[in-house]
Amino acid sequence: MYRPKFIITNKINNYLLEIERARGFLDAAQLKGDWINEMQSAALILEAHHSTHIEGTELTLSEAQNILAGKTVEGVRPDDRQELLNYKDAMDFVSEYLDRKSGITEEIIKDIHRILVTDVRDGSLEPGSYRKVQNYVANSLTGEIIYKPPSPDEVRELMKEFVEWLNEKKDISAILMAGVAQHRFVDIHPFLDGNGRTARVLCTLILYQNGYDFKRLFSLSEFYDKNRREYYNAIQKVRESGLDMTGWLEYFVGGLKNQMLEVRIKGEEVIKKEIILENAVKAGLNDRQKKALVYLTGNPGITRAEYVKLNDVSIRTSNYDLEVMEKLGFIERTGVGRAIKYRILQVG
Numbered sequence: 001m002y003r004p005k006f007i008i009t010n011k012i013n014n015y016l017l018e019i020e021r022a023r024g025f026l027d028a029a030q031l032k033g034d035w036i037n038e039m040q041s042a043a044l045i046l047e048a049h050h051s052t053h054i055e056g057t058e059l060t061l062s063e064a065q066n067i068l069a070g071k072t073v074e075g076v077r078p079d080d081r082q083e084l085l086n087y088k089d090a091m092d093f094v095s096e097y098l099d100r101k102s103g104i105t106e107e108i109i110k111d112i113h114r115i116l117v118t119d120v121r122d123g124s125l126e127p128g129s130y131r132k133v134q135n136y137v138a139n140s141l142t143g144e145i146i147y148k149p150p151s152p153d154e155v156r157e158l159m160k161e162f163v164e165w166l167n168e169k170k171d172i173s174a175i176l177m178a179g180v181a182q183h184r185f186v187d188i189h190p191f192l193d194g195n196g197r198t199a200r201v202l203c204t205l206i207l208y209q210n211g212y213d214f215k216r217l218f219s220l221s222e223f224y225d226k227n228r229r230e231y232y233n234a235i236q237k238v239r240e241s242g243l244d245m246t247g248w249l250e251y252f253v254g255g256l257k258n259q260m261l262e263v264r265i266k267g268e269e270v271i272k273k274e275i276i277l278e279n280a281v282k283a284g285l286n287d288r289q290k291k292a293l294v295y296l297t298g299n300p301g302i303t304r305a306e307y308v309k310l311n312d313v314s315i316r317t318s319n320y321d322l323e324v325m326e327k328l329g330f331i332e333r334t335g336v337g338r339a340i341k342y343r344i345l346q347v348g
Contacts, residue, residue, distance in 0.1 A: 001161060001164065001165065002158075002161040002162055002164070002165040002184070003165075004165075004180045004184065004243075004245055005242070005243055005244050005245060006176075006180070006244060006245040006246045006248075006249055007244075007246045008172075008176070009246060009250060011250050011254070012176075012246075012249055012250055012253050015250075015253040015254050015256075015257040016173055016175060016176075016253060018257050018260070018261065019175065019253070019256060019257050019260050021264075022214070022257075022260035022261060022263065022264045023212070023214060023260070025264050025267065025268075026214055026215055026217070026263070026264070026267065029267050029271060030271070031215075031267055031270060031271070032270070032274070035270055036215055036217070039215075039217045039263075039266070040215070040216045040217060043216060043217050043218055043219050044068075044088065044091060044216075045061075045064060045065055045068055046061075046219040046221070046222045047087070047091065047204075047219040047220070047221050047222070048064065048068065048084055048087040048088045048091065049061050049064035049065075049084065050219060050221035050222045050224065050225035051087055051196075051197055051200050051201075051221035051224075051225075052080070052083045052084050052087050052197065053225050054196060054221060054224060054225050054228060054231070055083070055194075055196055055197060057077075057079075057080040057083055057084065058076075058077065058080055059076060059080050059081075059084060063076055064084055067081055067084055067085065068084065068085070068088055079120050079121060082119050082120050083116075083117075083120055083197075086115055086116050086117065086118060086119075086120065087116060087197060087201075089115050090112050090115040090116050090197075090201045091201065091204070093111065093112065093115055094112070094201060094204055094205045094208060095208070095216075097205065098205075098208055098209060103166070103167040104163060104166050104167060104202070104205065104206070104209075105163060106159055106160070106163050108205075109159075109163070109185075109198065109202060110128040110129070111128065112198050112201050112202060112205075113127060113128050113191050113194055113198045114127040114128030115127075116194045116197050116198060116201070117191075117193065117194040120194075121193075125191070125192050125193045125194060126191070126192055129191070130152070130155045130156060130159065130190050130191065131152050131155065131189075131190065131191055131192045132152050133152055133192070134148070134149075134151060134152060135149060135189060135192060135193075136148055136149070137149065137186075137189065139232055146232070146236055147189075147236070147239060149187070149188065149189035150188060150189070155188065155190045158188045158190070159188060159190050162181075162184055162185065162188060166181060166206070174206065174207065174209075174210030174211070174212055175207070175212060175253060175256060176249060176253070177206060177210070178203045178206040178207045178210075178212075178252075179203070179245075179248065179249045179252035179253060180245060180249070181199075181202060181203060181206055182199045182200065182202070182203040182252065183199075183235060183238060183245060183248050183252075185198065185199040185202060186199045186235060187238075187239070187243075200220065200221055200224075203220070204220070214260060214263060217263045217266075218256070218259040218260060218262075218263055219259065220255055220256060220259060222259070223255040223256075223258055223259055224255065230251070231251075234247065234248050234251035234252075235248065269297060269298065272297055273294060273297045276293050276294075276297065276330070276344070277290060277293065277294070279330075280293055280330065283328050283330070285324070285325065285328075285330070286321070288311040288313065288317075288321055289321050289324065289325055289330075291310065291311060292307055292310060292311070292321070292322075292325070293325075293330060293331075293344065295310060296331070296342075296343065296344040297344065300343060301334065301341035301342060301343040302341065302342050302343075303340065303341050303342075304318045304319060304322065304340070305318075307321065307322060322342055325342070326342065329345060330344065330345060331343060331344055331345055332345045
């Protein structure tokens with residue numbers, strides 16, 4: 001029976017606490033549905049782009065956005081386009097699978113892999129089938145062989161033990177379980193190719209199944225792709241330390257924590273903006289002034305000239321609008337002379 005080896009360090013505990021705080025905020029926050037839908041779409045695009053980019057696709061984020069929006073993008077490799085579309089389909093599959101409320105099976109894992117590699121590389125990746133030959137893990141940045149996975153004869157038994165472990169009752173955080181699962185799956189490397197992508201989708205499924213979907217506003221792969229060398233090193237160090245996953249889990253949980261803090265900050269900014277606009281309506285501010293307040297929720301200040309440009313008005317109108325907002329306590333003036341700026345003041 002598979003038994004992962006790791007220690008829950010103070011760092012891991014602190015990260016888990018911060019994740020729980022962010023989760024509590026998202027559960028309690030009164031965030032508008034249209035904002036959540038917009039952010040969910042953005043997170044899905046980021047996840048699909050960065051997870052496939054880790055594996056060597058050459059699409060830019062802009063190209064990925066256009067492809068997923070159904071637009072024609074010239075000059076991209078067909079496999080890059082297909083891998084991106086497949087990843088989005090795999091994430092949709094995970095979302096739909098949640099309604100079944102059943103455990104994770106080998107068939108579900110094979111289904112995820114099948115979706116991810118269908119119609120890629122002329123169908124040579126044997127979608128949904130465990131490998132029958134020895135494969136190797138290479139660093140996509142350098143091409144260096146860094147790991148030789150178990151032999152194909154061992155794969156079926158290792159996957160059987162892995163899935164049994166996934167479905168056991170455990171006394172550890174589901175976040176740690178997801179982190180262990182991602183690494184263990186990559187270590188077994190059960191498929192010819194697409195193992196990294198399958199591992200990240202599986203990790204997402206485990207988080208979702210255990211109540212850690214965070215409104216689906218995050219992308220772990222974005223964190224990994226921003227520093228792929230650190231990502232590869234965190235995975236490889238487990239193999240170099242007798243399969244002790246402590247260091248990997250610190251990296252994994254820290255990455256999720258960073259993503260959740262970003263989501264929380266964005267959510268707090270939205271709530272702040274809504275409060276300010278609500279107060280602006282009550283105070284009778286005009287549309288130009290409300291537009292400036294929205295601008296100020298994401299910027300440290302605004303000059304009179306910037307106000308003129310933002311609203312396409314005269315300097316006289318700019319001075320009048322800013323003076324009204326200042327008197328009503330929405331903004332305050334800083335600096336003197338040409339260095340005068342106005343920053344937001346009222347948030348509640």
